């Protein structure tokens with residue numbers, strides 16, 4: 001990672017530390033460290049730094065999104081269940097003014113109805129869901145294309 005590379009924050013919310021153990025029939029066998037390595041590899045290929053983090057705490061996720069305002073060229077955001085509940089995360093996203101791609105490993109529209117509501121989508125560049133770990137790769141590529149076209 002070089003200082004001149006654009007930094008992308010890859011932010012993960014509650015329970016994503018349980019990947020690989022948690023409902024593998026839905027979330028697959030990829031673990032959080034696997035996902036981190038995948039994002040760092042893809043980021044390096046695209047000439048981007050990938051700052052990969054996970055938290056189970058809403059306030060910490062909000063602080064990281066705020067930090068992106070000055071610290072990141074883009075955000076890949078899987079807010080987990082906070083996607084469906086958190087106006088605080090939505091407001092932080094607006095305040096951050098940093099292009100954000102919402103990602104979910106699972107297809108949230110093919111699951112319980114409460115997962116169809118997202119507080120992130122209205123403030124996101126786009127949404128990727130149902131592609132498993134590949135969704136993070138697609139999101140990094142989309143942010144890279146967006147940065148290059150500016």
Ligand code: DQA
Pocket residue numbers: 014015016078079080081082083103104105106107108115
């Ligand atoms: C998730 C989908 C959410 O509904 C759920 O609460 C998660 C994971 C996903 O990646 O598919 O924790 O964001």
